[in-house]
Amino acid sequence: MTDPLRLLDIPSIVPPEERDIQETVAKFAEDRLRPGIREWYESGEFPRELAREFGKLGVLGMHLDGHGCAGVSALGYGLACLELEAADSGFRSFVSVQGSLAMYSIHRYGSDEQKAEWLPRMAAGGAIGCFGLTEPDFGSDPGGMRTRAVRDGDDWVLDGSKMWITNGSIADVATVWARTEDGIRGFLVPAGTPGFTARSLGHKLSLRASVTAELVFDGVRLPGSALLPLARGLSAPLSCLNEARFGILFGAVGAARDSIECALGYAKTRTQFGKPIAGFQLTQRKLADMAVSVNCAMLLALHLAGLKDRGTIRGEQISAGKLNNVREALAIARECRTVLGGSGITTEYAPLRHANNLESVLTYEGTSEVHTLVLGQALTGIPAYR
Template sequence: MTTDLLDIEALLSDEERATRARVRALVDREIRPHIADWFDAARFPTEIVPALAAEGLLGMHLHGHGCAGRSAVEYGIAMQELEAGDSGIRTFVSVQGSLAMSAIAKHGSAEQQAEWLPRMARGEAIGCFGLTEPNAGSDPGAMQTFARRDGDDWILDGAKRWIGLASIADVAVIWAQTDDGIRGFLVDTASAGFTATPIAQKLSMRASIQCDIALDGVRVPERMRLPNARGLRAPFECLNEARFGIAWGALGAARDSLEVALAYAGERQVFGRPLSGMQLTQARLAEMALELQQCQLLALHLGRRKDAGTLEPHQISMGKLASCRAAIRIAREARAILGGNGITLDLSPMRHAANLESVRTYEGTDEVHTLVIGQALTGQAAFRG
């Protein structure tokens, strides 16, 4: 049974379908057979990194330096397929490519790009992106991490929180206040004073790594400062890359949830007939399909605009907000259709629903994206007061 009732398939090119087929095969081969165990054990499977790199998924939308240089739509399709496997696996690719690698590609020197991007594209070096702090999430301008100049070096002091991959990263993109505003730095994670501690006992994103970072007098050479990163605009440009991927990715979790619920309802017998033959079940499935396809069309529209160079930040916010809201509703409804069996890891919707609580929160909460859209409508910024 297909969930593509609008035949969105017909809107894709042969190349886009081929990308989807390759990534879907990777997910079926490398992720689906193991994800329940990884989630249960709260373990990110570093052993799959070479397979992700070999498929060209790390920094796949970047050009040059060994990156695949694929289109925005192909990148979005790949994120949708990865998140159909698990949000944590898609998050790894997003942090590596859309945040860490994107920061270097957009704001780094030619030397920094040549040093890091080829290795990161091959999965030989892992990056993380340190913006959020314990007391500065939705308001990154309130960050307290500070970098002071000391001769030819910088000394960084502060703390970051909820930083994906930090404990396994080789390089950390750290954003800090300076006497001249916010700047970005590439920090060798082996540096004295840099400590990354995984956050334990999570109820969401269990097959992923998020960390606290402590920066205690970390010395960073001037050559490791991102020369083209000035002010909050710099990290926001990277966040928009990640948000675009989320607008697609969350729909992979939603689609997988719907497919599981549809298959289960077709097999489950109640009162002598399939559960899928019940009116209330069909109403649920129909609403889920409607929301999913509406958001898939929106994501594709955003991808086409991004490839054309016309995508605006508020449009990305609309995609991220709509997809995450729809995906979490779909995952929850799918879990309900599964009844008691839906609370185990044998079936994916509850795992997806738990993960989507994080996806909905990171890279901008519902409230932040609502205000971005509100500002686009009214011309008034309502983030303060």
């Protein structure tokens, strides 16, 4: 057995249409992504040409309807995220931000003209989007944002900054959230708009095969048509984050599965004291515990996909999935590194790369602490973080 999810025969319960999606994305990852990931991770590079390849694959905004989007099920989208993150979290991050944040914000809250202008190009990978919510001093508390948009005749003038923005410096358009006299509103800011600059952040130990940037807005003048007309209040950007978190809870399973497969293959061939280390009780205990954990995480993901496809999923349920699955995946990746011994610190083997990436995944789209408090509020009715 190489796939630990076969321990409980989980692949057999995936419907044929979604299984086809998963297999297609898995083959793309095997043929196109895995051969280059060591080089891209070490060099801190995300190849921009992958955007059009993801578009051709059909994974950009794949869970949205119309405007060049495939409109697949939540389960199909989740399984695509799983296979992308099994290759590297950076690939799933790109697809999540493009489809579940930038495109979803336009699809859900944009005008017909905004949808027609941006969504077909973004679905094809011809235009890249980013999502500007987090600020240097306001991560878990986005309601405290300082970025401000002020009316000036028919225009808006935008000032402020955003931090830790995936795709930021390669994006053709940014969805930017700002405080206005009418509350928090969303704006579409095309790259190259005077006063708008994006700077890539380097020296990262995590998500190295992904672009992370700071966005700065210095008197950026936008026409009235840049406003997302249906987005009012903080609930709008938070609804986009829930879309991205759903992909994350599947993606984390992919990183965990890939780590176990790597450790299992190594343990069967690495010989110590005259036999493969897979034959030692302590190694088998590690492998057994990790296999049970990843199967439980996958069953949780499948259950939440069912709720989402039925339109009954709640925010705290997504929080439970993101909290559990990322936490378990990070523990699994770290444990798999111990199975690999000293070899596990090199880029030849995936688990430590996955563990490094998952440190970011644990923090973005809501930290583990915040998701814990979301669940605490759901259980007690008392919001502990306010």
